[in-house]
Amino acid sequence: MNLNFDMDSFINDFEHNCQRVQKKTFSKNEVITTYIQKRNQFCILISGNADLVRYDLNGNRTIVEHLSKNDIFGEVFYTVTTNNELLVEAREKCEVLIYIYDSIHTKCRNNCKFHNFLTENLPELILNKVIDLNMRVELLTKRTIREKLLGYFTLLSTRTLNKTFTLPFSLTDLADYLSVDRSAMMREMKLLKEDGCIEKNKNKITLKIY
Amino acid sequence: MNLNFDMDSFINDFEHNCQRVQKKTFSKNEVITTYIQKRNQFCILISGNADLVRYDLNGNRTIVEHLSKNDIFGEVFYTVTTNNELLVEAREKCEVLIYIYDSIHTKCRNNCKFHNFLTENLPELILNKVIDLNMRVELLTKRTIREKLLGYFTLLSTRTLNKTFTLPFSLTDLADYLSVDRSAMMREMKLLKEDGCIEKNKNKITLKIY
DNA sequence: ATATTTTTGTTGCAAAAGCAACAATTTTTA
DNA sequence: TAAAAATTGTTGCTTTTGCAACAAAAATAT
Numbered sequence: 001m002n003l004n005f006d007m008d009s010f011i012n013d014f015e016h017n018c019q020r021v022q023k024k025t026f027s028k029n030e031v032i033t034t035y036i037q038k039r040n041q042f043c044i045l046i047s048g049n050a051d052l053v054r055y056d057l058n059g060n061r062t063i064v065e066h067l068s069k070n071d072i073f074g075e076v077f078y079t080v081t082t083n084n085e086l087l088v089e090a091r092e093k094c095e096v097l098i099y100i101y102d103s104i105h106t107k108c109r110n111n112c113k114f115h116n117f118l119t120e121n122l123p124e125l126i127l128n129k130v131i132d133l134n135m136r137v138e139l140l141t142k143r144t145i146r147e148k149l150l151g152y153f154t155l156l157s158t159r160t161l162n163k164t165f166t167l168p169f170s171l172t173d174l175a176d177y178l179s180v181d182r183s184a185m186m187r188e189m190k191l192l193k194e195d196g197c198i199e200k201n202k203n204k205i206t207l208k209i210y
Numbered sequence: 211m212n213l214n215f216d217m218d219s220f221i222n223d224f225e226h227n228c229q230r231v232q233k234k235t236f237s238k239n240e241v242i243t244t245y246i247q248k249r250n251q252f253c254i255l256i257s258g259n260a261d262l263v264r265y266d267l268n269g270n271r272t273i274v275e276h277l278s279k280n281d282i283f284g285e286v287f288y289t290v291t292t293n294n295e296l297l298v299e300a301r302e303k304c305e306v307l308i309y310i311y312d313s314i315h316t317k318c319r320n321n322c323k324f325h326n327f328l329t330e331n332l333p334e335l336i337l338n339k340v341i342d343l344n345m346r347v348e349l350l351t352k353r354t355i356r357e358k359l360l361g362y363f364t365l366l367s368t369r370t371l372n373k374t375f376t377l378p379f380s381l382t383d384l385a386d387y388l389s390v391d392r393s394a395m396m397r398e399m400k401l402l403k404e405d406g407c408i409e410k411n412k413n414k415i416t417l418k419i420y
Numbered sequence: 421a422t423a424t425t426t427t428t429g430t431t432g433c434a435a436a437a438g439c440a441a442c443a444a445t446t447t448t449t450a
Numbered sequence: 451t452a453a454a455a456a457t458t459g460t461t462g463c464t465t466t467t468g469c470a471a472c473a474a475a476a477a478t479a480t
Contacts (some may be wrong), residue, residue, distance in 0.1 A: 054348075076337070126337060133347065137274060185467095190430090397437090
């Protein structure tokens with residue numbers, strides 16, 4: 001995600017002098033956090049990528065969000081009404097800033113770097129989150145698997161400024177992300193190839209239309 | 211939506227001394243704004259309610275968002291990549307604050323009330339937006355019409371603290387909101403009644419389970 | 421390097437959802 | 451208040467999607 005400020009240099013300079021912020025490292029497949037109880041946790045993904053996943057009662061897995069560098073997450077963004085469990089799973093080695101707060105407004109007593117950073121940049125971080133979520137809603141409201149696939153491919157193509165791009169995750173995960181059955185998605189993908197809409201080998205896709 | 215600050219009293223006191231903010235009134239069915247071109251429009255719905263709708267190439271209408279008092283909207287929240295048109299339609303008489311800005315950071319030269327208000331309260335307003343959107347994603351990722359209906363009803367029941375509640379829009383709109391075919395939704399609703407999961411007359415629903 | 425696990429690709433069949441069409445009711449408008 | 455428009459409710463049929471199961475390929479772990 002493109003930011004108007006330099007997160008990296010902030011992170012490099014960041015001294016850990018605030019009791020309420022921690023920097024933690026997670027290895028592949030570790031659970032970074034869960035959204036079970038309300039504890040006002042707010043996290044920033046500094047490096048790596050992760051997924052927010054939900055397992056429902058029928059055993060379906062849904063990738064609710066795919067998180068990459070500079071994305072924010074945490075149960076502050078949720079009213080925990082669901083009866084399904086939400087987990088954030090590291091997809092590769094991840095560095096995460098974890099922060100607990102009472103309110104967005106509450107400033108740290110010692111006027112620490114991190115709080116100044118937050119006050120300054122939170123609106124932009126959250127705004128980016130809203131933009132991401134709106135694109136997610138756009139995708140999910142599409143009526144057919146074909147439209148969802150094409151919509152997602154168009155998104156990736158636009159982002160990379162290239163008709164050819166690599167999927168950020170496996171096809172199994174893609175189905176869980178689009179919230180559709182994997183075999184049905186594979187079938188539709190085959191049809192898209194046959195119709196000349198896409199080319200595909202492995203996780204590399206080329207959009208032939210639009 | 212419950213806010214930690216008093217929007218109403220701000221609005222009442224609000225004097226229109228900033229060139230970049232306008233307060234406008236719209237009557238039922240008027241188009242409040244469109245998300246066609248990038249012009250950094252950011253709006254706050256002061257009263258009434260409205261829908262953000264999309265019409266796709268197959269003639270399907272989707273209610274992307276249902277907006278009510280204190281909700282924020284505008285194309286700042288969108289990267290306009292879609293080829294479908296997005297419109298905000300007033301569902302009843304609406305009062306709207308419309309604001310154009312270069313960046314969240316840019317402060318008004320005359321240090322006006324509105325800008326102070328924004329600086330102070332924007333994080334909370336946007337945070338609420340994120341929470342809403344996450345619930346929306348939760349709903350849309352559900353796999354069946356039945357699950358979507360029950361999920362939505364549970365949401366309304368939780369919000370109103372009551373097993374019986376009135377839908378905020380017509381059944382036709384509900385289908386467009388859940389992004390499913392209306393007749394299929396009606397059929398599922400009938401089954402829900404037959405299975406004793408809900409009771410229903412007109413737009414009043416009672417949840418019998420959970 | 422080999423065994424194990426995960427992912428990919430495929431299919432037949434079943435279930436769910438979409439489409440079209442229409443009548444009945446309710447709401448809106450003239 | 452009568453006419454027009456929109457919403458609700460329903461159904462038969464078609465299409466799409468999901469499910470289950472399996473083989474092949476690839477990735478991962480031992």
